[in-house]
Amino acid sequence: MTTPSGIRVVDARVFFLPVVTRMPLKFGGQTVTSVTCARVAITVEDAGGRQATGWGETPLSVQWAWPADLPYDTRHEAMQSLVLELGRRWVGFGERGHPLVLGSRFLEDVLPGVRRSHNSEHPDAAIPTLASLICASPFDIAIHDAYGVLHGVDTYQTYGRDHLDCDLAALLEPAPGSGVRFQGRVPADMLVTNPAAVPTRLPAWHLVGGLDPLTDADRTGSEPDDEFPVTLLDWIDADGLQCLKIKLTGTSATWDFERLVRVGEIAIAKGCPHLSADFNCTVTEPGYVNDVLDRLRCEHPRIFGMILYVEQPFPYELEEHPIDVHSVSARKPLFLDESAHDWKIVRLGRDLGWSGVALKTCKTQTGAILSACWARAHGMPLMVQDLTNPMLAQIPHCRLAAHTATIMGVETNSMQFYPAASAIESRIHPGLYRRHNGQIDLSTLGTTGFGYRVDEIGRELPDPLR
Numbered sequence: 001m002t003t004p005s006g007i008r009v010v011d012a013r014v015f016f017l018p019v020v021t022r023m024p025l026k027f028g029g030q031t032v033t034s035v036t037c038a039r040v041a042i043t044v045e046d047a048g049g050r051q052a053t054g055w056g057e058t059p060l061s062v063q064w065a066w067p068a069d070l071p072y073d074t075r076h077e078a079m080q081s082l083v084l085e086l087g088r089r090w091v092g093f094g095e096r097g098h099p100l101v102l103g104s105r106f107l108e109d110v111l112p113g114v115r116r117s118h119n120s121e122h123p124d125a126a127i128p129t130l131a132s133l134i135c136a137s138p139f140d141i142a143i144h145d146a147y148g149v150l151h152g153v154d155t156y157q158t159y160g161r162d163h164l165d166c167d168l169a170a171l172l173e174p175a176p177g178s179g180v181r182f183q184g185r186v187p188a189d190m191l192v193t194n195p196a197a198v199p200t201r202l203p204a205w206h207l208v209g210g211l212d213p214l215t216d217a218d219r220t221g222s223e224p225d226d227e228f229p230v231t232l233l234d235w236i237d238a239d240g241l242q243c244l245k246i247k248l249t250g251t252s253a254t255w256d257f258e259r260l261v262r263v264g265e266i267a268i269a270k271g272c273p274h275l276s277a278d279f280n281c282t283v284t285e286p287g288y289v290n291d292v293l294d295r296l297r298c299e300h301p302r303i304f305g306m307i308l309y310v311e312q313p314f315p316y317e318l319e320e321h322p323i324d325v326h327s328v329s330a331r332k333p334l335f336l337d338e339s340a341h342d343w344k345i346v347r348l349g350r351d352l353g354w355s356g357v358a359l360k361t362c363k364t365q366t367g368a369i370l371s372a373c374w375a376r377a378h379g380m381p382l383m384v385q386d387l388t389n390p391m392l393a394q395i396p397h398c399r400l401a402a403h404t405a406t407i408m409g410v411e412t413n414s415m416q417f418y419p420a421a422s423a424i425e426s427r428i429h430p431g432l433y434r435r436h437n438g439q440i441d442l443s444t445l446g447t448t449g450f451g452y453r454v455d456e457i458g459r460e461l462p463d464p465l466r
Contacts, residue, residue: 294331
């Protein structure tokens with residue numbers, strides 16, 4: 001699986017960039033008021049000694065990746081420590097190959113051991129799988145970027161036969177009895193890779209958080225006084241929104257139902273046709289979701305019809321909580337999100353009745369591409385969900401949506417919660433950090449790697465860590 005154009009990692013630099021929200025983001029039982037973004041610069045080298053540097057970035061969203069009673073600082077520091085250790089492991093990894101092959105091997109052979117080692121040394125701060133994937137993702141993203149830069153092509157052009165000397169059968173296994181075969185197939189066969197077919201504009205999903213004021217009547221007086229909207233009504237008017245993702249509690253059926261109705265009525269009044277419902281992994285049995293949906297269908301059929309899908313109501317670790325969800329997916333398409341750590345979990349989810357997969361680059365570019373291919377081959381629809389990605393993190397996130405033919409655009413909400421964080425990047429890519437007519441615009445991206453145009457952005461960074 002090693003091609004002459006294969007690469008190995010020779011250097012990794014880490015930068016921690018703190019960001020503070022302008023408004024709190026509430027989902028389930030968690031509230032986010034700040035986040036640290038891990039930005040990584042990876043230098044790779046091919047067999048001929050040529051080198052290139054790629055970039056990756058992921059918010060270390062502690063509350064989302066690691067909901068626990070542990071103090072925030074304990075979890076935050078543990079994730080930062082793991083990021084630094086993974087950088088050292090990548091430099092010492094030594095293997096050469098295509099980023100998808102390298103990424104698969106690292107995720108399967110290295111990451112679990114590093115995580116176990118950390119957890120054995122710090123049993124009171126045991127890092128869960130999802131948090132470890134977030135820590136691994138900026139390196140993986142940067143390697144995919146560097147490979148494209150080295151070869152002078154867009155990263156998504158490197159997922160075809162010109163660059164891969166193995167097929168998907170070397171990386172994936174089909175569901176038994178499905179009739180799916182991966183022999184002879186490569187990711188480019190299942191992605192949108194023809195430049196003429198890749199959309200440069202995508203519908204943008206707005207996140208309606210649990211604390212977000214919907215109208216002026218919901219204001220508490222603590223809202224920011226700046227140039228950006230505050231209420232949902234104002235956001236719809238300012239950005240021309242067409243798609244609203246509604247955060248729910250998963251613990252109070254009455255509140256969740258009433259929230260769906262309130263947001264749905266606003267959406268109808270403002271001509272905003274698409275909704276999704278996110279129960280945030282706090283539900284423990286399907287009847288809870290079914291009852292909310294059935295009541296909505298009975299009392300507000302139009303709002304029920306506007307819901308395109310339901311996102312991950314059930315606990316994160318699917319193997320520990322193998323709940324049969326066929327009854328939910330019979331009512332609305334049901335998408336894996338937090339549970340979808342890799343294609344093997346997607347396979348388990350399909351057996352349990354999940355309809356589709358919500359991809360995230362924060363679980364690594366390698367994992368997202370392979371999960372997309374597995375799901376596509378088995379007829380599972382795709383979405384791309386946000387981790388409130390600012391700055392460089394926004395770009396691979398949106399690129400993934402553009403190349404995976406999602407059911408409806410991409411969720412993108414960093415402009416709601418910390419728009420100032422991306423002010424420097426938005427000078428080069430204005431359409432990626434503000435939504436216009438309900439869409440984002442990818443047309444300013446470059447032609448190599450992920451198209452960041454890092455040098456033109458010119459963000460000053462702190463001294464790197466290794």
